Amino acid sequence: MKVCYIITTTTNCGPVNVVYNMLTEYRKFNVIPTIITLKPDDSQKSRQKDFEKLGVRIKHFFDLKTQKKDILDFIEKEKFDVVHSHGLVPDYVNSYLEKKEKVKIFHITTLHNYPFDDYVKSKGFLFGNVMAVLQLTAVKNLYKVACSKSICSDFNRIGIKTDVIQNGIIFPDKLVKQKKNNQKPTFLYLGRIHKRKNVEFLVKYFQFHPEYDFWIVGDGAEYENIKEQCASTANITVFGKTETPNEFYQKADYYISASTSEGLPLSVLEAMSSGLPCILSDINPHKEVMSPDKGVIFKNNDIDDLDEAIKKVINSGFDATKIFEETKSKFDTEVMMSKYVDLYKKQEKHI
Template identity: 35%
Template sequence: MKIIYLISSLKNCGPVNVLYSMIDNEKNDCTILTLKPEAEGSRIDDFKKRNIKVLCMGNGLKGIHRIVRYVGACEGVEIIHSHGIVPDLINNILKKNYAHSISSFVTTLHNNPIESYPLEYGRFKGKMIALAHIRIVKALKRIACSKTIQNFYSEKLRMKSYCVPNGVSYSEELLEKNKELYVYLGDLNERKNVGFILEAFKTPELRNKELWIIGDGPTYHKLEKNYNKYENIDFKGRTENPSEFYQKASFYVSASYSEGMPMACLEALSYGNKLILSNIPAHKEVGLNNSEVAEFFELNNLGNFIQIIQSSSINNSNPNYIKEFTKEFFDINNVKLNYRNLYKTF
């Protein structure tokens, strides 16, 4: 099967990691078309190591024209699969031009746009972007990255979608862990609510616990300025090798307001890290109601968060059990198989 994937860039982030996990280049002829030159933090080399063709077509109208011409010149393309609002828009344009020769135009739904975009772009602008994105994906076949997102589209928008939950590969060997080390790894922005976590770890109750913040983003400098003075809090910046942090830590924390199916949580589980998460639906879906794997606190309830960290159940976490849980429920090979089977039905 010949498949073309559309994505803005291969910057190391959730949607790119989902794309990496879904591509089955052993069974399919896969090409990725990007819209931006790759910058620091790109995963392009990871894709090329798997012999996946990656072409940067450029952005703006010229980039769109190049993509339309490129797809038109390709013979035997069966599926165009896009990730993100601009690639989804281009996928709509391709559908209008090539619906007679290409069988399926597909998108992966990575987020709840009504919740996510206002937190990232501001209330008014974010709402407009959300409404635009919802309208764009109506014309495409939709695959949700979690049951949470699938339920949002079906219950709130009356839009049918398929579901292939995200998955991860896992470490074959776990190293000795620091029982007092907690990590957050990901973007630092309003949606991720990292300031809440930092407020908790500056309190006297948690001064004996160590918190590492790995990542960057719009709120990085403000948060570093306000919290780097505390000896138990360490800002590590963006990393090309997250595994070294997951291997050392015992716990992963997230206070996010909204998620699709958070890849950082799945990656943390694959290294045996117990999760301490805000009680939003996507987080609960990752934990599967298993208290040995994840504990949940009421969103923005500082006392509840501190209480859970201090609890005996947290201190008795079992990394090997957590890793085996990840293998059973979130194996990357199942993601590839599920996409392969789903593509055959289109």
Template identity: 30%
Template structure:
């Protein structure tokens, strides 16, 4: 069930081709939420599912009102203390935090996508959650290509540089693309390497304006072939200020890319499985990333192998779906009195 119209990168047809029915909504953000809630509740009454599982603020708000009709789950993907403020401004962001927190407290089974996020929810709000880490499709992000790096660079209209850095994701304040651009421009390696910025967002125009004339920084906008860019690159960079558990980083590591990551809880959680898979830098000042870029001696021929191994052993889609299946079975087998009581953290 969707709330808003699908974008150009929708996977709806893939889901439908697999034999599943989708109920499409036409809700414009928070406006119209009441009417779409009534529609969804009517569909639930008709369909009578065993479980409703929501992702995000608006779905969580609606899911909170079906608690007496189905077993309700919610996966929390972001911190409730920062992302929305950075994305929508202080007032709107705080309102969204409050609304989602209230909704999550009414949902029987909240699930955090990362250990660090579960710890935050417990310590800040007293919410016990299960933990199911995001999972990557290793058959798609398999680190193999029928084309050489040089052929991929030509196909992607990128120069045949000795080193290629790539970053992907929304161009927003919490992703801090300016830090990456500034450090790359000021570094010695930035004089001979290439930086590819995949993604779009409210900061794109400002980003392009700031580095206008730099022939070594490329903006792609949103792409549907991110694997090609990862396979053409030598390193992946993320300077995020806050994350739940970033799929962009996991996808890069699945493609054998060493990762250069800001020192935040979500990134530490990933590299804690094997710190040989990448490096953390203190994002408080751009000088820290500059030094990291100009001192990549930690990279060995095995670094990418360690990165891939972390994903295969801890962040595959098979591991993720297996954990969700176990939680669903547990929840549906519990009595009404037991439901909604995760083991105490």
């Protein structure tokens, strides 16, 4: 089965990482993948070489004047069975292909966020709502798959039906345990540092709790602001972006997130794959990946409730192996890819 994946770039970000995770399994399912990108990468964050190591062909279409027509010609020449887009601009291209193609094929998009929540929080009320409307227009004629049950429910509320295939991550064969020499309980946040991730709320908490260490790993629009706030706080360390996230997951004692918006949080799943108990804000995507055996949910932006959640996690004695095994059974990338391939085959028969 020949599948074309359209993404904006191969720059490291959530949707690109989901596509990468999917394609680590493509040979098991007899998929022949090609990736199309629409813009040049950020050279500091490119994952192109990672895809190439998997043996995945990548085609670039950067000329805006002829981009859509060139892609249409390429799709028809290659005779793909499926075109699968991820993101706003790729969805517009996919929708164009669906309208213009001579031979009907299966066109699908993965919805990685709820645009009226995510875009409004990240881009502001006016521009965010404009982007959200554009997103809905782009996916109108595409087969829609939400990356989480939470995102599916959000779309259902506005009358848009979607299927659900939850994001998956790459798990090791067994839990990798590393001896921890932390003098104090060490809490980790790893991911993008944007306002909707609400890292500042966590900083304010840990500034008044020197009995804990707090590690912040990542970059983003709020990075410099967070770094400045933490400059004189001995128990908070801001590491910046890392190419070796597993080192932090394996050395920390707990994972923590106060995010106000997610699709399905890959960093939380990665933390669980290292056996870390999690303290997560009470948004639906967090609740979707959580269970009583894996950590505690707290009321977001409530300092007292966060404090109670942290004390509960420290005193509960969670089983790292159980966290690993329970998460792997539901969110392994092979599970995700098998569901997509089943969907490709099922829908292809109806075209």
